[in-house]
Amino acid sequence: MSTSSQHQFRYTQTPSKVLHLRNLPWECSEEELRELCKPFGKIVNTKCNVGANRNQAFVEFVDLNQAISMVSYYASSSEPAMVRGKTVYIQYSNRHEIVNNKSPGDIPGNVLLVTIEGVEAGDVSIDVIHLVFSAFGFVHKIATFEKTAGFQALIQFTDAETASAARDALDGRSIPRYLLPAHVGSCNLRISYSAHKDLNIKFQSNRSRDYTNPMLPVNYTAIEGTVQTAIGPDGKRKEPESNVLLASIENMQYAVTVDVLHTVFSAFGTVQKIAIFEKNGQTQALIQYPDVITAAAAREALEGHCIYDGGYCKLHLSYSRHTDLNVKAFSDKSRDYTVPDPSLLAAQGPVTAWQNPQAAPMYPGSAPGYHTQVPGGQVPSWDPSLQAVRPSYISAPGTFPVQTGTVPPMPSYAPAASSPHAQSSPIGHNANPMGISQSGVPPNVNLQPSGAPLSVPGSSPLMQTSQAAQPNARPGAASPPGQHYYA
């Protein structure tokens, strides 16, 4: 009895507000799904493209009776439920609510995060990107940047509808060949939504555009010349002068912190901002002065000198293309001295509290910060490839223009990044409109109260540490581990 009476209902579950639909057409859109279901009630949630074939879906109604009405309607209907001509099978789900598995990148917004796979930054001009995406509506702004994930662009549309139209049409597809340099093989587009609402574009440049504001200044440093100056290990070229210095630190056997750099470079004038980052496994830093004169003086005096005796942490200085860094005010990789330091109070507390956990206890007396190489590479906090929204990065709008939600786009401020194809840009070269994002590490306060590098009167303002400041590190010992991150 039980078997026969259950025969027809072998696959029916107890009623649920959630319906399970199968045999949908491949990648059935949410729109199609809603069209099918909405005659029966109000839909609170959906989940499309479920299963390996992406042909299943879930629909959740507000009211159980609505789900029941849909199931019973099609149970007795001579016309099956259909989408795109395919019969759709409907039953109660064995769950009672749809848990939204949407990754942040799937939450629609008006800004798309586009990863262009398999290309160098210079292979796809911003104009090509604009062309491709303009097909779906007015493109307000574009910001491009390069990360380990590849060449990426944030593309701002008017609204989420336009953005999703572009996403639906272009995700997984390629930019037409004829728009690309010959050497480019494939270039798939991977598109998700950014959490950004409004990009803060500072300059028209070959990296960024604001099409709503044609009067936006073109990045002037970029115009002065083709600043394709790849900085070799000791490369200095004829960059146009700038108030921002780019320092490459060679033979970095000892930690070079924001504070160290601040001390060193302050000898020539007010240091406004500092950012430290990794480029091709080498530590580099940007140091911003108020004016070019100061920067030039610092560059002249410091070029080729070492922060520490023994050839350690040798500085190579060139001019950056930046004129105003956009840095997180208080991170362990960046500092903005033009904003008040809220953590001065906290500095009373244990200095080591936030410090690198790998660091050994402070050395008595001399140089607390320098016991071991603080791996600048410990930046797991922002995996470049992740598209996840990381609320902890939400930053002051004025400070972090484009960085808020998604991948903190470590912009391509680094000189070697670009390549020559961008000449198609009518506007400018090599500007970097965007700021520098560094990891969201707790603020770094004055951590070198005593043992910080001391200035050497009479000679270069470079620092010398006391003997004890060069602890058990053997010269020539291993270089900092794990720093080969951001290309």
Next chain:
DNA sequence: AGCACA
């Protein structure tokens, strides 16, 4: 055509 964690 058969129940969702990327």
